[in-house]
Amino acid sequence: MKTSRRAFLKSLAGSGGALLATGIPCAQARMSKELPAQAVGLLYDATLCVGCKSCMVNCKKENSVPGGALYKKGMTAPPYERGPKGDEAIWDAPRELSGKTLNIIKVYKNGNCQQKDRAVDGYAFFKQQCLHCVSPACVSVCPAGAFRKDPATGAVYYLADKCIGCRYCQLACPFGIPRYEWDSAWPEVRKCQLCRHRYHEGKYAACAEFCPTGATIFGKVVELRAEAKRRLALRPGESYDFPLQRVDATEKTRRAAAKYADGVYGLIEAGGTQNIMLSGVSFDLLGFRKNIAKFDLPSLTWGYIAKIPWVFAGVFLGGTAIYKATHRSDKEG
Amino acid sequence: MKDLTKYLGPRYGGAAKQLAEDFRKNGLGMDMTRYLGPRYGELLNKLLDDSISAHLGIKMNTPFTLALVALIGVAALIAVYRLLFGIGAASNLNDAWPWGLWISFDVLGGVAMAAGAFLIAAAVYIFNWKKYKCIARASILNAFFGYLLAAISITLDVGRSFVIWHPLVMWQLNSVMFIVALHLVLYLTTLGTESSPMVFEKLGWQGALSFVNRCMVGVVMFGVALSLLHQSSLGANYLIVPGKLNPIWYSHLLPYHFLVSAIMLGLALVSFETLLTGKVFNHKVPREVIEGLARGVMIVGSFYLFLKIWHLATGPGLGAVLDGSFLGNLYLIEMVVGVIVPLSLLCLRSVRTNLNRIFAVDIMVVLGVLLNRMNVGISGVSEYATGSGGDYFPSLMELALTVGMIAFAILGFKICAKYLNLFPETHH
Numbered sequence: 001m002k003t004s005r006r007a008f009l010k011s012l013a014g015s016g017g018a019l020l021a022t023g024i025p026c027a028q029a030r031m032s033k034e035l036p037a038q039a040v041g042l043l044y045d046a047t048l049c050v051g052c053k054s055c056m057v058n059c060k061k062e063n064s065v066p067g068g069a070l071y072k073k074g075m076t077a078p079p080y081e082r083g084p085k086g087d088e089a090i091w092d093a094p095r096e097l098s099g100k101t102l103n104i105i106k107v108y109k110n111g112n113c114q115q116k117d118r119a120v121d122g123y124a125f126f127k128q129q130c131l132h133c134v135s136p137a138c139v140s141v142c143p144a145g146a147f148r149k150d151p152a153t154g155a156v157y158y159l160a161d162k163c164i165g166c167r168y169c170q171l172a173c174p175f176g177i178p179r180y181e182w183d184s185a186w187p188e189v190r191k192c193q194l195c196r197h198r199y200h201e202g203k204y205a206a207c208a209e210f211c212p213t214g215a216t217i218f219g220k221v222v223e224l225r226a227e228a229k230r231r232l233a234l235r236p237g238e239s240y241d242f243p244l245q246r247v248d249a250t251e252k253t254r255r256a257a258a259k260y261a262d263g264v265y266g267l268i269e270a271g272g273t274q275n276i277m278l279s280g281v282s283f284d285l286l287g288f289r290k291n292i293a294k295f296d297l298p299s300l301t302w303g304y305i306a307k308i309p310w311v312f313a314g315v316f317l318g319g320t321a322i323y324k325a326t327h328r329s330d331k332e333g
Numbered sequence: 334m335k336d337l338t339k340y341l342g343p344r345y346g347g348a349a350k351q352l353a354e355d356f357r358k359n360g361l362g363m364d365m366t367r368y369l370g371p372r373y374g375e376l377l378n379k380l381l382d383d384s385i386s387a388h389l390g391i392k393m394n395t396p397f398t399l400a401l402v403a404l405i406g407v408a409a410l411i412a413v414y415r416l417l418f419g420i421g422a423a424s425n426l427n428d429a430w431p432w433g434l435w436i437s438f439d440v441l442g443g444v445a446m447a448a449g450a451f452l453i454a455a456a457v458y459i460f461n462w463k464k465y466k467c468i469a470r471a472s473i474l475n476a477f478f479g480y481l482l483a484a485i486s487i488t489l490d491v492g493r494s495f496v497i498w499h500p501l502v503m504w505q506l507n508s509v510m511f512i513v514a515l516h517l518v519l520y521l522t523t524l525g526t527e528s529s530p531m532v533f534e535k536l537g538w539q540g541a542l543s544f545v546n547r548c549m550v551g552v553v554m555f556g557v558a559l560s561l562l563h564q565s566s567l568g569a570n571y572l573i574v575p576g577k578l579n580p581i582w583y584s585h586l587l588p589y590h591f592l593v594s595a596i597m598l599g600l601a602l603v604s605f606e607t608l609l610t611g612k613v614f615n616h617k618v619p620r621e622v623i624e625g626l627a628r629g630v631m632i633v634g635s636f637y638l639f640l641k642i643w644h645l646a647t648g649p650g651l652g653a654v655l656d657g658s659f660l661g662n663l664y665l666i667e668m669v670v671g672v673i674v675p676l677s678l679l680c681l682r683s684v685r686t687n688l689n690r691i692f693a694v695d696i697m698v699v700l701g702v703l704l705n706r707m708n709v710g711i712s713g714v715s716e717y718a719t720g721s722g723g724d725y726f727p728s729l730m731e732l733a734l735t736v737g738m739i740a741f742a743i744l745g746f747k748i749c750a751k752y753l754n755l756f757p758e759t760h761h
Contacts (some may be wrong), residue, residue, distance in 0.1 A: 030507070031507055055740045064714070096451070096722060097428075098428070130657050132502055137573055139507075139709050140506055140507040140508065141507075141508050141509065141510060141573060142505055142510075143499075143500040143505055143508045143510035143511035143513075144499040144500050144503045144505060144511075145503050145504075145505040162499055163491050163492075163493060163496075163499075163501055164491045164492075164496055164497050164499050164500065165420070165491040165492025165493040165494075166487075166490075166491045166492075166510060167426075167431035167432065167491075167492070168431075168508075168510045168570070170428065170431035171432060171574060171577070171714075172573045172574060174574075174576050174577075176428075176429070176717075176721050179428050180421075180428060180431065180492065181421075182419070182421030182426070182428075183421055183422075184419055184421070184428065185417065185419035185422075185494060186492075187419060187420070187421070187492040187493070195548060237377075289576060291575075291576045292576050293575055297573050297575075298507060298573070300573050300575070300585075301507070301508075301509050301569060301572050301573050302507065303401070303572075304509065304565075304566070304569040304572060304588055305457070305506065305507065305509065305512065305569075308512065310560060311558055311561055311562055312558045315554055315557050315558035315561065316554055316558070319455075319459050319550075319553075319554040319557065320554070322459050322460060323458075323459050323461075326459070326460055326461035327461055327720055
């Protein structure tokens with residue numbers, strides 16, 4: 001019995017060491033807080049948006065082909081929202097983001113709605129979709145690695161083959177973006193993937209390509225941020241050449257700058273996002289929450305996870321010490 | 334008795350008739366070697382020998398047991414429906430409320446209720462506190478069923494139940510949920526191993542028995558580490574939602590809140606379960622065990638109360654829970670029923686030394702901590718969720734499945750009490 005106890009204690013120490021060793025890869029697993037050098041994104045300028053919803057129509061169409069964020073095997077038509085009971089004909093007019101809708105234009109109304117982009121007695125359009133966080137909560141919380149951030153473009157995408165459907169991504173996303181296919185027996189999570197399936201054809205995000213006014217433009221994040229900064233510096237009424245479709249486009253539309261409320265949305269929210277927005281009406285009036293953390297959310301859970309190897313080490317070392325102390329008197333018995 | 338040969342033909346009908354006859358005469362105590370051959374029949378005979386618990390007087394043919402079986406049957410049908418038609422068809426969950434009753438009660442609550450096992454195991458096997466040895470087996474088995482309940486529920490809760498094993502092979506070290514999944518599987522195995530001596534003893538497998546007993550201390554330590562992490566990681570799940578969980582529950586110390594309250598609940602539940610089995614089965618547990626557990630509840634509960642007061646004082650302030658709002662009131666109920674009243678009662682010597690009063694205190698602690706888990710999981714995110722256009726109350730199927738899971742745990746425990754030596758040393 002005595003020798004076996006010694007062997008046993010040895011094996012305990014060994015396994016404790018092994019557990020500590022497995023802690024090492026954790027250090028490399030920590031998520032990056034840096035914007036990828038070639039990161040791409042969208043700039044949505046609500047003051048240019050006329051609410052035509054061309055972006056919504058074409059988003060659905062372009063994402064319902066193989067590789068698209070809405071595509072499913074055997075799909076023959078884009079997944080249109082059905083009408084209410086009794087009127088189930090195709091009428092695609094979604095009111096919210098859903099398992100069938102990745103991008104939505106909504107309207108803000110106040111008072112007599114006389115002037116666009118004014119908070120009081122005015123109206124404004126705004127766009128909801130995945131903002132492609134620099135350090136995405138959905139990527140960090142997924143237990144099976146079904147959410148990924150493209151190391152080159154920074155687009156946050158989804159691998160249905162890995163997903164187990166725990167919906168932690170829905171809970172964790174501070175913007176409430178990921179949606180679930182509640183009507184399916186083998187559901188997927190749906191959200192904008194920045195049309196990354198179109199890049200290899202030389203194309204880019206459909207919502208930007210099909211935006212007639214330049215309200216949504218696609219491009220490198222650094223250039224989008226610079227463009228947003230230039231617009232914020234404009235005096236209201238000053239004329240400016242707004243690029244169409246892409247931030248580096250040669251085709252531009254000249255018009256008078258509106259008065260912007262707030263700054264650029266997406267520079268600090270959740271640690272920064274690759275899609276950024278400008279608006280004439282304050283963002284919290286448009287339903288964008290004020291209490292969104294101004295830092296990278298994954299750091300909140302990382303602090304916990306990094307302690308795990310030490311708990312194992314502590315329990316095995318402390319437990320062995322206590323065991324030896326408390327069983328000393330039993331030994332001879 | 335119907336003539337089974339009519340339906341099954343002379344050969345199988347005759348055998349079935351004989352089996353039915355034998356069952357009526359001897360119950361499960363019939364000689365299985367007649368049907369299964371000497372090898373497997375002998376094994377089954379040993380397993381089904383209930384002489385070991387004869388002194389407990391456990392009867393299986395009672396209305397209560399039949400009700401449990403019925404509830405489990407309903408839950409099984411719901412589980413099949415859920416697997417065939419999807420989570421959206423079976424539950425009232427929606428995009429604003431991705432997690433509901435199954436996560437909050439079955440998983441957060443079920444796991445917290447299982448916390449007693451690692452404490453008792455550590456007390457007996459590591460600290461060598463011999464007086465708790467008589468409740469070790471029961472509390473570990475109890476935890477095994479708590480975890481089984483959580484495991485089955487989360488399997489049904491995820492949208493793609495058949496690939497729930499993915500995290501085990503697709504490691505994602507940033508995810509608290511990955512940690513939870515890994516620990517759930519490992520700890521269920523650990524609890525199974527800790528419970529296995531009862532079965533090996535019964536089968537007379539001396540080799541396996543002595544092997545498990547030799548590893549036991551290491552297994553117990555592994556279980557302690559897993560439990561500390563698992564209990565706290567359920568709270569750590571919510572660390573990433575500072576903007577969604579109401580500030581009266583959200584805290585950077587949430588993992589510690591979950592761990593300490595689970596320890597308090599675990600001790601209370603072991604005490605509750607020991608007193609309850611003492612009442613329904615004919616066995617007596619030394620009163621110093623119950624009094625010791627009550628002392629444990631008091632010590633850990635005081636620390637929990639301190640943590641919660643500290644949280645209010647440094648965070649949302651006392652005003653946030655006293656403003657008469659729905660969430661504030663839920664918080665007050667949870668704290669008054671689960672912590673403040675039990676602790677005040679336990680301060681009285683007359684309560685601490687009276688088993689019936691301790692029993693009542695245990696029930697309050699259990700209800701209070703379970704309400705805490707429901708508050709964090711469901712009510713605490715309601716302001717965010719309803720603001721996003723969602724509404725949630727558990728569907729009938731969600732409720733019935735949860736009830737069925739509880740019935741499953743009770744029946745499982747009862748069966749084990751009948752056929753295994755669950756309460757060693759108490760009947761000497």
